[in-house]
Amino acid sequence: MRKLINAPADVVADALRGLAAAHPSLRVDVDTRTVVRAAAPRPGKVALVSGGGSGHEPLHAGFVGFGMLDGACPGEVFTSPTPDQVVAAAMAVHGGAGVLLIVKNYTGDVLNFQLAAELAEDEGIEVATVLVDDDVAVRDSTYTAGRRGTGATLFAEKIAGALAEEGAGLDAVAAVAREVVARTRSFGVALSPCTVPAAGEPTFELGPGEIELGVGIHGEPGRERAAAAPAAEIVAAALTAIDQDMPLAGQELLVLVNGMGGTPLIEQYIAYGAAERWLAGRGATVARPLVGGYVTSLEMAGVMISVCRATPEMLRLWDAPVETPALRWGR
Amino acid sequence: MNTAEWIRLAAERIAADAAHLSRLDAAIGDGDHGHNLERGFAAAVAALPEGDAPPGKVLLAAGRAIVAKTGGASGPLYGTALRRAGKALGDTPDLDAAGLGAVLQAALEGVRELGQAGEGDKTMVDALAPAVAAYEEALAAGGDLAACAAAAAEAADQGAQATVPMQARKGRASYLGPRSTGHLDPGAASTALLLRALADVA
Numbered sequence: 001m002r003k004l005i006n007a008p009a010d011v012v013a014d015a016l017r018g019l020a021a022a023h024p025s026l027r028v029d030v031d032t033r034t035v036v037r038a039a040a041p042r043p044g045k046v047a048l049v050s051g052g053g054s055g056h057e058p059l060h061a062g063f064v065g066f067g068m069l070d071g072a073c074p075g076e077v078f079t080s081p082t083p084d085q086v087v088a089a090a091m092a093v094h095g096g097a098g099v100l101l102i103v104k105n106y107t108g109d110v111l112n113f114q115l116a117a118e119l120a121e122d123e124g125i126e127v128a129t130v131l132v133d134d135d136v137a138v139r140d141s142t143y144t145a146g147r148r149g150t151g152a153t154l155f156a157e158k159i160a161g162a163l164a165e166e167g168a169g170l171d172a173v174a175a176v177a178r179e180v181v182a183r184t185r186s187f188g189v190a191l192s193p194c195t196v197p198a199a200g201e202p203t204f205e206l207g208p209g210e211i212e213l214g215v216g217i218h219g220e221p222g223r224e225r226a227a228a229a230p231a232a233e234i235v236a237a238a239l240t241a242i243d244q245d246m247p248l249a250g251q252e253l254l255v256l257v258n259g260m261g262g263t264p265l266i267e268q269y270i271a272y273g274a275a276e277r278w279l280a281g282r283g284a285t286v287a288r289p290l291v292g293g294y295v296t297s298l299e300m301a302g303v304m305i306s307v308c309r310a311t312p313e314m315l316r317l318w319d320a321p322v323e324t325p326a327l328r329w330g331r
Numbered sequence: 332m333n334t335a336e337w338i339r340l341a342a343e344r345i346a347a348d349a350a351h352l353s354r355l356d357a358a359i360g361d362g363d364h365g366h367n368l369e370r371g372f373a374a375a376v377a378a379l380p381e382g383d384a385p386p387g388k389v390l391l392a393a394g395r396a397i398v399a400k401t402g403g404a405s406g407p408l409y410g411t412a413l414r415r416a417g418k419a420l421g422d423t424p425d426l427d428a429a430g431l432g433a434v435l436q437a438a439l440e441g442v443r444e445l446g447q448a449g450e451g452d453k454t455m456v457d458a459l460a461p462a463v464a465a466y467e468e469a470l471a472a473g474g475d476l477a478a479c480a481a482a483a484a485e486a487a488d489q490g491a492q493a494t495v496p497m498q499a500r501k502g503r504a505s506y507l508g509p510r511s512t513g514h515l516d517p518g519a520a521s522t523a524l525l526l527r528a529l530a531d532v533a
Contacts, residue, residue: 053402076370078361079402107502111407111445115398137506143498144505199353199362218361220506 001200008197012054012076019061023325026064032088033081035061036071040093046164046173047071047093050102050157051086052109053078055196056217058326059153059295065324066331068161069102077196077298078218080108086116090125098126098170102156102177104149105133128174132156134186134306136245137214137222148216151256151306152184154294155318158327162320176317180308184254185246187238188222188304190215192262194297213237217260217297217304231267235274238305246309248279252287254308254318255279259293262301268292271303288318294326332426332476332533334386335379338393341528342372348524355517359504364405364517371401371409387420390434404502405518408442408455409525415441428476431533435463435483446501453499453511455518462487462526480526480533487526491519 005011013030020028027038041047050060051073060072070093075081090099099120103113110131117127132149160177168176190212193202203219206212211234214222223241242248257272259265272291279286287310295304308314321330345352345368352365378396380388394413398406419437423430439459448454450461465486469479494516499505504516 075402076363076367079363079367080404082399082402082406084399106404107446108402108404108406111404112402114445115407140508143500143508145502148506196362198366199357201357201362203357203362216506218503220361220503221510222506 001195001197003195003197005197008200011197012074015054015057016074019325025323026061026325029088033075033085034071034073034089034092035064036089036092037064040070041095042070043095044097044167045095046097046168046170047090047095047099048102048157048161048164048173049073049086049089049093049099050153051075051081051089052104052106053080053218055298056295060157062326063154063157063324065322067165067320067322068157068324068327077198080106080112083112083116083119086113087119087123090116090120090127091123094125098128100160100164100170100174100177101127101129102153102160103129103131104153105131105146106148107145126170128170130156130160130174130177130181132181134181134184135216136185136187136241137216139223148220150188150217151186151258151295151304152181152308154256155184155254155306155308156180158322159314159317162317162322165320176314180314183310184306184308185242186304186306187241188215188217188260189213189234189238189302190219190260191228191301193219194261194300196298211302214241215302217295219297219300231270232274235271235305236278239275239278239307242305242307243282248284248307248309249282251284251309252315253279253284254288254310254314255286256290256294256306258295258304258306260300260302260304261293261296262299263303265292268303271305275305287315332386332431334389334426335384336532337529338372338375338379338389340532341525342376344524344528345369345372345521352517352521355515355520359499359507359511359514360517361503363403364521367401367403367405368409368521371397371406374400385420385422385424386426387417387423389417390414390420391417404446405521408446408518411441411445412438428470428474428479431476431480432466432470435466439463448501451497452501453494453497453504453516453519454501455516455522457494457497457516458487458490458519458522458526461490462522477530477533480530484523484526484530487523491515491523494519
């Protein structure tokens with residue numbers, strides 16, 4: 001394992017110290033493992049809190065700021081945060097108008113956020129929870145823990161964050177986040193595995209010339225191992241899986257071509273170009289594209305494509321000003 | 332029975348086996364199970380009440396610490412198991428054979444309720460449920476606390492081994508579908524380890 005770290009046990013704390021030093025707009029508490037806006041709480045505003053395992057940066061702490069999240073609680077690498085962390089973040093950002101918890105659908109996250117929601121309610125905080133489950137690689141939710149939460153998290157955090165910034169109430173903010181999730185599908189492809197620092201060994205192995213279709217953002221296996229192929233074919237496989245689940249023809253789309261951490265931007269743009277052509281060929285329009293590493297899996301190579309059948313209201317909220325470490329425009 | 336001794340021995344065994352449990356998890360999950368539990372049980376030991384606290388209070392404190400410090404799915408599940416067990420005991424000063432049976436039953440119910448898993452889903456329930464059943468059977472046959480706990484540990488070991496051919500239907504391993512077969516479930520393995528520690532202090 002060759003990593004730019006000090007010690008495996010210190011990875012998250014050391015990264016939080018660096019995040020704090022680089023971004024005075026954030027208030028980072030290394031002890032409680034919470035990241036909130038420097039000016040939090042904002043009275044009267046619905047507060048958005050998200051969190052999950054670390055290793056997916058800039059998700060979630062990098063999306064804390066005007067127009068997006070109010071707080072984030074990063075767990076250990078690929079390990080959900082504890083209920084105490086979630087409650088600490090909720091308490092720090094609660095402005096009296098309720099807290100929306102945005103939770104990716106993994107068993108650990110669901111359980112810890114569920115306990116946290118109960119504890120926060122005990123403290124008199126009104127809480128709503130939105131579960132993100134957009135990964136079409138998981139086909140049969142009867143025999144699994146259900147679809148995993150991936151790129152739709154970014155869409156939901158941006159769009160619901162913009163609505164909260166406009167002063168909407170908790171129910172409306174939660175509703176738009178749920179609608180975004182319901183209209184988003186994602187599919188990931190891994191070209192190489194990643195190594196959790198505490199484990200020291202890759203989470204899976206790929207033979208030479210092999211790729212994993214439908215990989216999750218922790219290196220969980222997806223649908224199948226396949227032979228490496230040109231970018232256009234890999235992108236077509238991902239978009240075909242999405243299109244079969246949620247037809248895209250004739251739709252206005254929000255499209256994220258997301259680098260998984262180890263794939264350079266030049267390859268991400270190759271993938272985006274292929275995606276745009278594939279979608280145009282199906283009569284779908286990319287209304288808003290986003291290309292870059294936003295929901296990563298440590299140093300895993302690969303891309304994940306997320307597609308949202310956006311409504312005009314969603315596009316309006318997507319375009320609204322945002323000012324966070326990782327996303328900023330319009331302000 | 333001294334529940335604090337159990338938590339201490341469990342923490343030792345988990346720490347000694349952390350790398351092994353994480354490797355089991357890497358095969359069908361995300362490779363952090365052992366290290367998460369090591370952190371959680373170390374926190375449980377640190378949170379143990381000083382002096383001679385009632386056994387229920389000990390379990391409650393350990394459970395709270397595990398929920399607070401572990402993360403992942405195992406933190407809420409084991410933490411809830413111990414908290415429920417502690418609540419079932421209340422302020423009872425001594426833990427006898429029937430009391431430990433009630434503790435294990437409460438732990439199982441807590442895990443089932445929170446995790447929504449049943450037997451055959453390839454989870455910790457596959458070790459815990461047979462352990463509870465074996466304990467009750469030994470108790471009904473007139474066994475003392477040590478004999479009942481030994482029966483539970485044995486059944487947990489067998490239950491854990493029985494997860495090898497199962498296809499996971501809960502947790503992160505479920506994403507593997509048929510590829511989850513042929514592997515020992517790490518949650519069932521850690522449950523068996525905890526019950527072996529219980530039998531060894533009983």
